[in-house]
Amino acid sequence: MNGARWLAQALVAEGVETLFGYPGGTIMPFYDALHSAPGLKHVLVRHEQGAAFAANGYARASGRVGVCVATSGPGASNLVTGIADAMLDSVPMVVITGQVPTHLMGTDAFQELDVFGMTLPMVKHSFIARRVEDLPMMVAEAFRLARSGRPGPVLIDLPKDVQIADAAHLPAHASLGTDPVEMPKDASLHEALALISQAQKPVIYGGGGIVLGDAVQAFRTFVDATQIPTVLTLKALGSLATAHPLHLGMIGMHGSRAANLAVQESDLLVVVGARFDDRATGKLAEFAPNAHVVHMDIDACEIGKLRHADAGVRGDIATTLTKLTLPCAAHLHGRHGTARKAWRAQCQQRARQHAARYDAPGDTVFAPALLKRLSELAPEAIVSCDVGQHQMWVAQHWRLDDPRKHLTSGALGAMGFGLPAAMGAQESMRNEGRHDAQVICVSGDGSIMMNIQELATLKRYRLPVKIVLLDNQALGMVRQWQELFFEKRYSEIDLSDNPDFAAVATAFGIQAFHVDKAADVEAALHALLAAEGPAFLHVAIDTAANVWPLVPPNRNNAEMMDDSPMDAAAPSPTHAADAAHALPA
Known part of the structure; x- marks a missing residue:
């Protein structure tokens, strides 16, 4: 029993069933220990970034802690983007990295890198094991911290000599579970109720904290009881079903016109687990x-951080919503009831008036229509997105009924996220016994090339992920911004020399299809979903297609641009500096 074997057994005791990683010199003792760790499955990715994103997707889809492993030096540094994504989107992860032996630390040894220092700004906590006796406390604390409160990633840096040290004297691992959740104070609930009862034009503004706090059902009950029009952030999509009559759509830069106008005209925002992100506001x-603002959040640091909260309610979101549901419903159906009813009708009328249309002219593939139809054909599917135009089209047009079915890199906006995150989600479904669960990756021709090597991982582990690649032969979102805000000075966005993606997928041993005509979309989608194992659908779309609507930089959310060239909200070229500052990945 050495440190590495003790760690492997501790992971099993923590309930870990799958970890994603890539071996190397300083982590070899741990990989040796995997031979004697029944119940612990290791998925060998083809790049460490794929390991971090796969663990990330595993955690997002399941709500459990995702685990990834890499060696020191470049192995550890390749994990960094996935760690940062987990921190910014509050994803519970434990990251294990090998490190050179303790007596070589600080000597610039081969593949030595200060991953502890490098990741300090992007983890909830970091550990370096200096002695084998450190392991019981570190492992228990790492999982407790990753799960508790506002979730996030925790790093354990593991020197090689600690891994091979005798651990026979260490106690069996004991999990610390999760910290008790703080309950909202009665005084803050009364303040919130007072503001909600006085509002005539209230709007609920739901964020990612709803799913993180296991508050989806409480949130839906609150919306139904209060009958308040509701908008959602990118990470909250699915907390209220797309078809719900009070759901006005996504808020923000590429949000719906109905959602943005309702927020701009409201007299009260009931903010549930959202953080006033710049892309939303x-x-x-x-x-x-x-x-006025009622702000509910588990994290005290978020309340009042960017917008003053007239009533800040810190604590468990599910409990907060449950305690407020009946009192709010009673007040809202009394005083100002007529005004609120008219406000609700106005919001719903706008939602109908500005609903997306799917009758695009021409015979080419219209991406929003394809994605809407795919979500209808696979209503139970988990969809994992990369970053760019296709990500926004999924957010706008995919029919969602559960936020854990929508995996997207929100705050970091990391290209290359979609494919490995889908792998992690598919593996999490297997661990839950849902072997027939459908996972779909929607990617773009820019994003897919970031981690295309993970097609080999799909094939090896027979993960039946279905990939839809929207290919416009450009870095589409950057191209759109250069068209609108840089006077069509297109710079380094041309991807017209893309490979034959269907041939690439076939070379990896994955069945591939191609579609470039609207009339063929239905048959192509059916073929993709019916395919055994992983499958790849290459979709050729118009290079000039843009995502609408769009709130320009340094404008408020009521000043949305649409596809009309005469749109009054279009910014002048003098706003180019603002556009450059806000340019998306």
């Missing part, structure tokens, strides 16, 4: 200018 100084 637009120009913050002009965001919901007439609204």
